Amino acid sequence: MQYAHDPALLLARFQFAFTVGVHIIFPAFSIGLAAYLAVLEGLWLRTGRSVFLDLYRYWIKVFSIVFGMGVVSGLVMSYEFGTNWSIFSKKAGPITGVLLSYEVMTAFFLEAGFLGVMLFGMNKVGRRLHFAATCCVSVGTLISMTWILSSNSWMQTPRGYTIDPTTGRFMPADWLAIIFNPSFPFRLVHMGLAAFLSVAFIVGATGAWHMLRARKAGKISSEPVRVMFSMAMWMAAIVAPLQILAGDAHGLNTLKYQPAKIAAMEGDWVSEDHAPELLFGIPNMKTEHTDYAVKLPLAGSLILTHSLNGKVPGMKDFPRDQRPPSPVIFFSFRIMVALGMLMMLVGLWSLWLRRNSTLFTNPVFHRVALCMAPAGFLALLCGWITTEVGRQPWTVYGLLRTSDSVSPVALSSMAFSMTAFVVVYVLVFGSGLGILVRMLGRAPQEGEHDTPPSHASGILATSMHPGVIDPSTGKGA
Amino acid sequence: MMDFAYWLPIIWAVILVAAISIYVVLDGFDLGIGMLFALERHPDRRDVMVNTIAPVWDGNETWMVLGGAVLYGVFPGAYATLLPAFYLPIVLMLLALIFRGVAFEFRVMTRGTGREGMWNAGFMAGSAIAAFCQGTILGGVVQGIRVVDGAFAGGPLDWLTPFSVLCGLSVMCGYALLGATWLIWRTTGVLEESCRRWAARLAVGLFIGIVAVSLWTPLLHAPYLRRWTDWPNIAFVAPVPVLVVMLGGLFIMGLRRGHSKGPFLCALGWFFLCLSGLGITVWPYAVPPGLTLWDVSSPPSSQFFQLIGTAILLPIILTYTIYSYHVFRGKVTETDGYH
Numbered sequence: 001m002q003y004a005h006d007p008a009l010l011l012a013r014f015q016f017a018f019t020v021g022v023h024i025i026f027p028a029f030s031i032g033l034a035a036y037l038a039v040l041e042g043l044w045l046r047t048g049r050s051v052f053l054d055l056y057r058y059w060i061k062v063f064s065i066v067f068g069m070g071v072v073s074g075l076v077m078s079y080e081f082g083t084n085w086s087i088f089s090k091k092a093g094p095i096t097g098v099l100l101s102y103e104v105m106t107a108f109f110l111e112a113g114f115l116g117v118m119l120f121g122m123n124k125v126g127r128r129l130h131f132a133a134t135c136c137v138s139v140g141t142l143i144s145m146t147w148i149l150s151s152n153s154w155m156q157t158p159r160g161y162t163i164d165p166t167t168g169r170f171m172p173a174d175w176l177a178i179i180f181n182p183s184f185p186f187r188l189v190h191m192g193l194a195a196f197l198s199v200a201f202i203v204g205a206t207g208a209w210h211m212l213r214a215r216k217a218g219k220i221s222s223e224p225v226r227v228m229f230s231m232a233m234w235m236a237a238i239v240a241p242l243q244i245l246a247g248d249a250h251g252l253n254t255l256k257y258q259p260a261k262i263a264a265m266e267g268d269w270v271s272e273d274h275a276p277e278l279l280f281g282i283p284n285m286k287t288e289h290t291d292y293a294v295k296l297p298l299a300g301s302l303i304l305t306h307s308l309n310g311k312v313p314g315m316k317d318f319p320r321d322q323r324p325p326s327p328v329i330f331f332s333f334r335i336m337v338a339l340g341m342l343m344m345l346v347g348l349w350s351l352w353l354r355r356n357s358t359l360f361t362n363p364v365f366h367r368v369a370l371c372m373a374p375a376g377f378l379a380l381l382c383g384w385i386t387t388e389v390g391r392q393p394w395t396v397y398g399l400l401r402t403s404d405s406v407s408p409v410a411l412s413s414m415a416f417s418m419t420a421f422v423v424v425y426v427l428v429f430g431s432g433l434g435i436l437v438r439m440l441g442r443a444p445q446e447g448e449h450d451t452p453p454s455h456a457s458g459i460l461a462t463s464m465h466p467g468v469i470d471p472s473t474g475k476g477a
Numbered sequence: 478m479m480d481f482a483y484w485l486p487i488i489w490a491v492i493l494v495a496a497i498s499i500y501v502v503l504d505g506f507d508l509g510i511g512m513l514f515a516l517e518r519h520p521d522r523r524d525v526m527v528n529t530i531a532p533v534w535d536g537n538e539t540w541m542v543l544g545g546a547v548l549y550g551v552f553p554g555a556y557a558t559l560l561p562a563f564y565l566p567i568v569l570m571l572l573a574l575i576f577r578g579v580a581f582e583f584r585v586m587t588r589g590t591g592r593e594g595m596w597n598a599g600f601m602a603g604s605a606i607a608a609f610c611q612g613t614i615l616g617g618v619v620q621g622i623r624v625v626d627g628a629f630a631g632g633p634l635d636w637l638t639p640f641s642v643l644c645g646l647s648v649m650c651g652y653a654l655l656g657a658t659w660l661i662w663r664t665t666g667v668l669e670e671s672c673r674r675w676a677a678r679l680a681v682g683l684f685i686g687i688v689a690v691s692l693w694t695p696l697l698h699a700p701y702l703r704r705w706t707d708w709p710n711i712a713f714v715a716p717v718p719v720l721v722v723m724l725g726g727l728f729i730m731g732l733r734r735g736h737s738k739g740p741f742l743c744a745l746g747w748f749f750l751c752l753s754g755l756g757i758t759v760w761p762y763a764v765p766p767g768l769t770l771w772d773v774s775s776p777p778s779s780q781f782f783q784l785i786g787t788a789i790l791l792p793i794i795l796t797y798t799i800y801s802y803h804v805f806r807g808k809v810t811e812t813d814g815y816h
Contacts, residue, residue: 065582071535072578076571078545082560083567086628089560093553094775098783101546104539105790112539113797116532117804124804164776169553172778407561413633417568424572428579435586 009406011414012084015421017388019076022425024384025377026070030111031145031192032199033063034138036231037118041131050446054224058444059203062436064119069432071112073425078104083417088395088405091169095161095178096151103147111140142192149191153184156387156397157257163399170396182257186250187387193243194383196235197343198376202440204232205373208366210443215363224444226360229369233359237347244340248303254390255304258397259313261390264326265333266300267293268314275300275312280334283326288316290330324392328385336382339375346372485780486770489551490763492787496547498752500540501611502655502745507534509656511577511604512649514597516675521811522668523597529663531581532805536798538578551780554627554773555763562622562629563614563636570610577603605649612648616641616690619755620697621765627772640693647686651748654679658741665808673732676740680728687721687751694758698766701758717754721747 037059044052078100081089089097117125117133125133160177161170172178207229214221255262267283267290268275277299281290301310315323346368353359391397395405510526517523530537548556560567580600587593613636620640623631657676661669695702705714724746731739759765763773774780 065586067535068579068582071538072575075538075542075545075574075578078542078549079560079567079571081549082545082556083564086557086561089549090553090557090627093549093556094779097546097548097550097553097556097775098779099550101543101550101783102786104543104546105786105794108539108542109536109790109794109798112535113794113801115535116801120532121804169776171776172782175782407557407564408629409561409564410633413564417564420568420572424575428575431583431587431592432579435583439586 006403008409008411008414009403011411011418012406012409013402015414015418016080016084018418018425019073019080019421021381021384022429023070023073023077024381026066026073027141027144028191028195028198028377028380029066029202030063030070031141031195032197033059033066034134034141035196036199036203037063038131038134038138041134045127045131051223051227054444054446054448055228057448058224060119062439065432065436065439067111067115069429073429082407083409084407085395085405086407088400091167091400091405092155092396095154095170095172098172099147099151099154099179103144103151107140107144107147110143111137114140145192145195146188149188150179150181150184153187154178154181155395156187156391157181157183158396158399170399183250183253186246186253189246190243190250190383191380193239193246194376194380197239197243198380200232200235200239201343201369201372201374201376203228204236205370206440207232208369209441211360212363212366212370213443215366221360222443222446224446224448228444230354230359233347233350233354233369236343237351240340240344240347244344247337247340251304252306255313258390260315260318260322261324261329261387262304263313263315263317264324264390265329265386266304266312267326267330268300268312269316270314271311271317272314273301273309273311274298275304275310277303278330281330283330285323285326290326322393324390329390332382332385332389336379336386339379339382343372343375343379481777481781482771482774485777485784486552486774488784489547489774489780490770492791493544493547493551494752494756496540496543498749500537500544501752502748503537503540504534505608505652505748506530506655506659506741507537508577508604508608509652509654510660511600511656512608512653513656513660513672513675514601514604517668517671525664525668525809525811526660527581527584527600529660529809533801534578534581536801538574547783550783551775552763552770552773553775554768558622558624558627558629558764558768558773559618562631563617565633566610566613566617566636570607570614573603573606573610575603576600577607604652608649608652609645612645613637613641615648615755616644619644619694619759619765621767624764624767627768640690640697643686643689643693647683647690650679650682650686651744651751654683655741655744655748658744662737662741663807663809665810673740676744677729677732680725680732680744683747684725687747691718691754694755700766704758704760714754714757717750717757721750724750 037056040052040056040059043049044056081096114133114136117130118137121133122130158170159181160172160174162173163169164171207225210225211221211229214225251262263269263271264283267278267281269288269290274297276295276297278290279294279296281293283290298308300312302308304310304312315326349365349368350359353362353365359365393402394400395402507530510530513526514523517526545556548559576599580596580603584593584596584600587596617636617638620638622629622635654676657672657679660672661676664672695705704710724743728740728743730736731743761769763770
């Protein structure tokens with residue numbers, strides 16, 4: 001990899017990976033949580049049971065924090081294409097820039113426009129209109145995911161373009177072919193399910209934590225806690241197996257369109273039929289060999305081609321300068337799959353416990369569910385690393401190299417901004433994580449407040465500032 | 478097709494300028510309110526200030542995302558030269574906006590933990606730095622960047638000149654004025670009274686900034702000077718400075734007579750005139766002094782496809798944005814329940 005020696009390029013890549021890696025958590029969280037909130041409010045309007053309203057009010061506070069962090073980290077992304085990848089932007093902007101604009105106009109405005117009503121408007125617009133606002137926000141998150149994954153998929157499997165011979169720009173020729181490019185449907189389903197699954201495990205772990213706490217205090221856990229745990233475990237039981245099917249289908253699609261990525265994910269060097277699956281190994285890009293390999297005979301062909309004698313690609317099929325860094329994605333892929341299997345097991349276990357009516361009383365299961373809190377997000381990040389690092393050394397697959405995409409920005413500027421991004425992100429999103437953990441550590445109440453006491457201004461806020469006298473009203477604490 | 482390739486970039490330039498203007502006005506008063514935290518120390522009144530914008534700030538910031546995305550899709554040549562040229566102020570602005578954005582929630586969520594002060598400071602400093610960077614970038618675009626073969630070819634600190642710093646300070650002043658006049662409209666009592674005092678001083682500051690920038694700009698490049706002084710151009714552009722002064726008169730009247738909306742509308746008028754003036758000055762360049770709108774455009778197939786969507790979606794967006802403002806209309810007081 002000739003570009004590995006250019007420090008400015010490495011920094012540009014690392015900075016982009018870091019900022020998008022942090023960012024991707026929040027939209028995924030918002031996609032899952034907005035849908036959950038829409039379901040909760042719908043159930044409340046339909047059944048009139050206050051437990052759903054309690055849960056709605058509990059989770060909407062989390063949503064407001066998560067959404068805010070998504071907005072600010074996403075703003076960075078919309079400018080980082082230009083700051084870090086100006087050549088890519090110039091050449092691919094006529095396609096990816098247009099898709100991003102459609103995302104802003106169809107999704108971001110919809111989300112932001114109705115978020116205010118959703119967060120603060122319950123008493124101002126009435127229940128039905130408020131529910132409509134929640135649905136608009138939820139639909140907005142889904143539309144947003146659709147456009148950005150279409151754009152990302154186009155970079156993986158470009159279609160519907162011509163290349164301008166004088167400028168080297170990608171010119172759109174067929175917008176439907178661009179939007180519905182071959183890997184898009186698979187990526188969309190896989191990512192959507194990942195978002196739902198990630199949030200299900202966060203909700204489940206929150207429920208599990210409060211059940212364990214209630215048990216320790218010798219009390220029965222409250223109804224909102226049980227309802228959220230039960231809903232989360234239904235999602236785990238249904239979505240986790242679906243996700244494994246979706247992942248399998250996505251893998252077949254990748255084998256067809258990006259065989260080099262598959263070879264690197266699997267740590268396979270020589271193309272063969274009756275291929276084994278490597279359970280473990282350390283791929284070495286220099287010696288072109290995977291060391292310490294632990295092989296499962298025939299499984300590689302079976303998994304990738306659904307037949308025992310299917311032909312599986314090897315990295316030696318591709319020139320050295322067109323191979324993705326196998327050591328990274330070999331592991332990220334395996335971690336993702338392992339977490340996916342674990343999540344499915346938890347889901348199936350919950351079904352078993354539900355049948356025996358011990359879902360709310362089995363402390364071992366609750367502890368496991370608590371530990372699984374980050375499982376969905378970790379798997380999502382690992383999957384993202386696999387697909388993005390697996391696209392290397394290209395930005396537009398097979399057509400535009402990453403090393404030919406980078407901006408003419410001085411190394412010193414890049415180094416300064418990298419440091420600043422890391423410091424600010426750790427501080428801001430670290431604090432955000434702390435706030436979220438504290439919020440979730442507080443159990444949902446029956447008759448949950450619309451906004452937490454400290455959240456409202458006025459009299460309640462005044463009491464939070466002892467010793468302050470407002471000269472305009474003479475009111476003091 | 479030739480006509481198409483000529484007109485599409487012009488239509489898009491108008492849309493882009495409109496989007497930037499909407500952003501500047503909407504997020505302008507948000508950022509202004511952040512800066513006014515420096516003058517208003519009372520925690521309750523600070524809450525009121527934030528409450529007037531809490532339901533709408535996400536939407537306001539989305540116009541900035543739109544600006545970036547449209548530039549990327551429609552004028553990728555400009556996106557790809559301007560962003561590397563203003564790399565440092567853009568990164569600084571984005572980081573500042575992160576602090577400002579999360580502070581809305583964090584300053585309340587950390588209440589009582591001793592960290593609230595940090596997020597109040599973040600809200601204030603984030604707003605101030607973002608405003609300064611935006612003004613500096615605007616000034617930097619007007620003064621021009623070094624381009625060779627369609628790519629940025631200057632140094633990392635080329636943007637930093639006395640002119641761009643003057644623009645940065647003027648925009649800070651202008652945003653704070655927008656914030657103060659917005660609060661005159663949306664609040665009552667002590668806060669409203671303070672804002673009337675601040676607004677008067679900020680208006681003087683902005684006026685000085687406008688005059689200084691206006692006198693300096695034509696000296697930057699010869700075409701700028703000709704744009705403003707040659708006949709018959711002068712007949713079309715002369716109303717701009719005249720209107721600036723007239724609005725000043727209206728502003729003073731509104732402030733003295735206790736109008737609630739008047740001062741805000743005058744401040745909006747000033748921003749509109751300033752942005753128009755800048756537009757007139759740099760036309761038809763997208764990246765002065767070398768690249769025109771047509772040099773940086775994406776192909777007509779991209780611009781047209783995006784125009785269809787925009788023509789349908791932008792009116793819808795404006796409708797529900799206005800609806801959202803309508804839901805949260807009226808004066809905000811210290812006993813209002815929403816945050």
